[in-house]
Amino acid sequence: MPITGHPRHLQDGYDVVVVGTGPAGMAAALGARDQGADRILLVDRDADPGGILLQCIHSGFGLHAFDEEITGPEYAQRYLEQVLEHDIDVLTDAYVMDISPERRIKLMSPTVGITGLDARSVVLATGARERTRGAIHIPGDRPSGVMTAGLAQRMVNLDGYLPGRRVAILGSGDIGLIMARRLALEGVEVVGVFELLPHPSGLMRNVVQCLDDFGIPLHLSTTVVGIHGRHRLERVTVAPVDDDLEPLLARSWDLDVDTLLLSIGLIPDAELARELGVLFDPVTGGPVVSGIMETSLPGVFASGNVVHVNDLADWVSRESRVAGEWAGALASGARRPAEDVRLIPGDNVAYVVPHTISRDGTHTVSFRVRQPIYAPTLLRVGEVHQRKVRAVVPAEMVTLKLAPQMLEGWTGAVLRIDAVPAEAVVR
Amino acid sequence: MGPSRRHDVVVIGGGVVGITLARALSRYQLDIVVLERDAEVGFGVSKANSGIIHSGIHADPKTMKGQLEWPGNEGWLRLRDDLGFGFAQVGELLVALSDGELRTVEHLHDQGERKGVPGLQRWDVDRIRKHQPNLSRDIIAALWAPTAGVINPYEAVLLIADNAAANGVEIATEQPVIAIDPPDPHEPDGPLTVRTPTRTLVTRYVVNAAGLRADEVARMAGVGTFTITGRKGEEYLLDKRLAGLVTSVIFPCPTPTSKGTLVIPTFDGTIMVGPTAEATDDKDDTATTPEGAQAVFAAARRLVPVISQRDVIAEFAGVRAVAEGDDFILGPTARRGFINAAGIQSPGLTAAPAIADHLVEVLRDEGLELRERSDWRRRAEHPVRFSVLSTQEQEELAAQQPDFAKLVCRCELVTKAEVLDAIDRGARTLDGVKFRTRAGMGRCQGGFCTWGCLELLAERRGIPITEVTKRGGASWILRDREDAHAAPTPGS
Structure with a gap:
């Protein structure tokens, strides 16, 4: 079935409906097909499937999913080809207005108008959105030229x-680092990247490849404290910050720029989940999920950036495959595994996803540290597993694989995840 | 371009005063033009204010402000009935924190009653606490004035403008007046000639409703008898989760220059605190400042202690147009046919309908013949707001017109059909679309819909996308690739 304005099973419903066609949604749909789901529908609000991948024309995608480095659009294309080969319906230009707890989906699109359809399972793969100027309160004018x-x-x-x-x-x-390079390649003058924290928020490889290689300065512990320009942006004032992140205005300086790009973080675009009333994790800003990526509402799954902001599309697809497989399996009558183990963040860990796991499955556990440790670091999963890594930084998500044999003989109910300097650990 | 027709009235300034006057005049058989220097109507002082229709108690009845404040409040009710914009009479509570302030409360209570403002009540601490439990425990008494209300000032101005336009008023944007020709020595009481960079208009009457620039316009007409100075006010919108923190507008006791910093339950349901009142030499200075924020929050916390600057989600500033003597300047001048509506500062928004009625009478006194039209349309044709329709209405619209099933802004659920309608009603810029449809006002602040709105503006207006601006002038949004290598001149 090609991409269509008229999905085949609107009347009789779908086994699995996936909202979003980025790296999460397409992987989830394929996962559902693997598990024998028959009728699968992918829905996207944009005209073309692929989500944000389509605008990510840089390389760096696919190293894990395809064992080679490709661009975002290529990554999307490879997934889309599989989706179409597997006879999955794709409805674009369509917006999911509402999902009921019984998984009745209300959507609108120019081709079908406003319509309701039923799904046995739903996967929310709606990604993340960027934080905006309003979120950080920069005083000054409100000219054009300030954008994410x-x-x-x-x-x-x-x-x-x-x-x-x-x-x-x-x-x-x-995104900011990648845009610095992108604009430099276009002949635009990029005067610098300013980061409030004492460490970069993006991946180190991007700092090196996008800034260092292009001679673009990175000013750490520095922020924008003023925006000037009545019509178009004319100038910004930047200032270093102290240890409490308070700007030192006496040491501020001005930069003549006509554009200020904001790359101040992503937040899960989880409004559908929020309206459904599922449990949320206040740290990630996304829904709480089980080891099969199911939210607290049975039959409603979520994966990728809508759950927690990932560094790589490949991780998103991996996690979403799990969500899709179980969405498909449950729709086909399988039983969900008994999950009686909670994962909670411990020392120097901000959050852990998933929030619960079963004892008899293999799970990839993802988390972020709070503070960087530029030295050998011990990653501990309760008393059942530990691994040493060279360093950890908040910008790089950490993953650990938990296998059933690690939990053999362990009878606890809560596993605490820690990331602590290795030498501090008394053996 | 030469004059093609002779107008009856040219209104200079498309703010709330000029637009409301034009609408009031549109019921008569007149040729009316409104000249607005900005790209959108109502984008000056009329947009950036507290959005309050005052109860009517505040201004001294010996002044023009005082005479038009309460009739203005009543005028807004009539306008709302005609046009159906949002205006909720949530009431105001003017609070006293000391014995000195108590005397001010008593004075305003008396003044309000003398002006005929209904429903005024003195509230004691128990009553205050019962109705507004989040107010400071330091408040000792309050004056309750139920007639105060909140509106979306831009929504109201746009609907009034739409209605005026539907009744034949020409509203011309991006038309700054650059000259008013001196009187013809042979015909000193003859028509006036008004020039903009692209147009020459000959008219029997000019109404100067040019807001912050009314003094400049009066000088052009040779009757520069006053100056306008700017007084800036900063406003801070707080997170939606604080909705309900107060349910009426909370006023401190006024100072000589300002009604003070208020805590406002806006029409949209969010809480807003402000404004400041700082004299500024720069009439275009609408920047928010750290000092302004500090002043606002210190003052707001005196009224509602739990308010915190951490809850700010958006901020803006506006500049009040203040004339000498601190009163409105309304009426004819030494130049025949040239009529002032200047110095319209607070309670200018409140008084606007009464100012319009007053000016209609002034024009009549000056010889303008007012013959009622038989085909005047009192009511406005409302733009459809898809997000607030019932499911059934949404389904019907979407089935009839696919553009109603095409989403443009997902945070505020705005459809392509609504954006196109806004453009057809006169939105020329991204902010024009935003304030008419709410596209871009939501959580993602335009991250998703900006591109869609840009494309629709370019397509509908038949201009290259690089010519679409945020709000006119030099507020360009994007450039062609080739332009990157042009001389980098920021801000140009």
Whole structure:
């Protein structure tokens, strides 16, 4: 079945409906097919499937999923080809307005109008959105030329326009770093990246490849404290911050720029989950999920950036495959595993996903540290497992594999995840 | 371009005063043009204010402000009945924290009763606590004025403008007035000639409702008898989860220059605190400042202690147009046909309908013939707001018109059909679409819908996408690739 304006089973319903066609949604749909789900529908609000991958024309995708380095659109294309081969319905230009706890989905699109359809399982794969100026309260004027890095990326990569000629970037998130390089390649002057924290928020490989290689300065512990320009942005004021992240205004300086890109973090775009009333994790901003990526509402799954912001599309797809497989299995009558083990963040760990696991399954556990440790670090999973790594930083998500044999003989109910300096651990 | 027709009234300024006057005049058989310098109507002082329709108690009845404040409040009720914009009479509570302030409360209570404002009540601490449990325990008494209300000022101005336009008023944006020709020596009481960079208009009457620039416009007409100075006010919108923190507008006792910093339950249901009142030499200075934020929150916490700057989700500033003497300047001038509506500061928004009625009478006195039209449309045709329709209405619209099933802004659920309608009603810029449809006002602040709105603006207006601006002037949004290598001149 090709991409269609008229999905085949609107009337009689689907086994699995997946909301979102980025690296999460397409992987979930394929996972559902693997587990024998018959009728599968992928829905996307944009005109083309692929989600944010389509505007990520840089390389760095696929190293884990395909064992080779490809671009975002190529990554999307490879998944889309599989989706179409597997006869999965894809409805684009369609917006999911509402999902009931009984998994009746209300969607609207120019081709079907507003319609309801039923799903045995639903996978929320709606990704994340960027934090905006409002979230960080920068005083000053409100001119044009202040936008999120992702919006600029869309303008440049999908539509062939430039956001400006002289650009400063606030925040060292990956999108900001990648846009610094992208704009430099377009001949735009990128005067610097300014990061409030004493360490970069994006991946180290991006700091090196996108800033260092292009001679773009990264100012750590520095932030934007003023925006100037009545119509178009003309100038920003930046200032270093003290240990409490308070700006030192006496040491501020001005930069003549016509554009300020914000790369100040992503938050799960989890409104559908929120409206469904599922349990949320206040740290991730996404729903609480089980080891099969099911939310607290049976039959409603969530995976990828809508659950927690990942560094790599490959991780998103891996996690979403699990969500899709179980969404498909449950729709086909399988029973969900008994999950009686809770995973909780311990020393220097901000969050852990999933939030619960079963004893008899193999699980990939993802988490982020709170503070960087630039030295050998011990990652501990309760008393059942530990692994040593060279270093940990908040910008890089950590994953651990938990196998059933690790839990053999262990009878506890809670596993605490710690990430602590290795030498501090008394053996 | 030469004059093609002779107008009856040219209104200079498309703010709430000019637009409300134009609408009031539109019921007569007149040729009316509104000239607005910005790209959108109502984008000056009319948009950036507290959005309060005052109860009517505040201004001294010896002043024009005082005479038009309470009739203005009543005028808004009539306008709401005609046009159906949001205006909720949530009431105001003017609180006293000391014996000195108690005397101010008593004075305003008397003044309000003398002006005929209904429903005024003195509240004791128990009553205050019962109705507004989050107010400071230091408050010793309050004056309750139920007639105060909150509106979305831009929504109201846009609907009034739409209705005026539907009744034949020409609203011309991006038309800054650059000259008013001196009187013809042979015909000194003859028509006036008003020039903008692209147009020349000949008219029998000019109403100067040019807000912050009314003094400049009066000088152009040779009657520069006053100056306008700016007084800036910063406002801070708080997170939605604080909705309900107060349910009426909370006023401190006023100072000589300002009604003070208020805690406002806005029409949209969020809490707003502000404004400040700082004299500024720069009439375009709408920047928020750390000092302003500090002043606002210190003052707001005096009224509602739990308010915190951490809860700010959006902020803006507006500049009040203050004339000498601190009163409105309304009426004819030494230049025949040139009429002022200047110095419209607080309670200017409240008084606007009464100002319009007053000016209609002034124009009549000055010889303008007012013949009622038989085909005047009192009611506005409302833009459809898809998000607030019932499911059945949504389904019907989507089935009839696919553009109603095409989402543009997902945070506020705005459809393509609504954006196109906003453009057809006169939105020329991204902010014009935003304030008409709410596209871009939600959680993601335009991250998702900006591109869609840009494309629709370019397509519908038939211009390259690089010419679409945020709000007119030099507020360009994107550039062609080739432009990157042009001389980098920030802000140009």
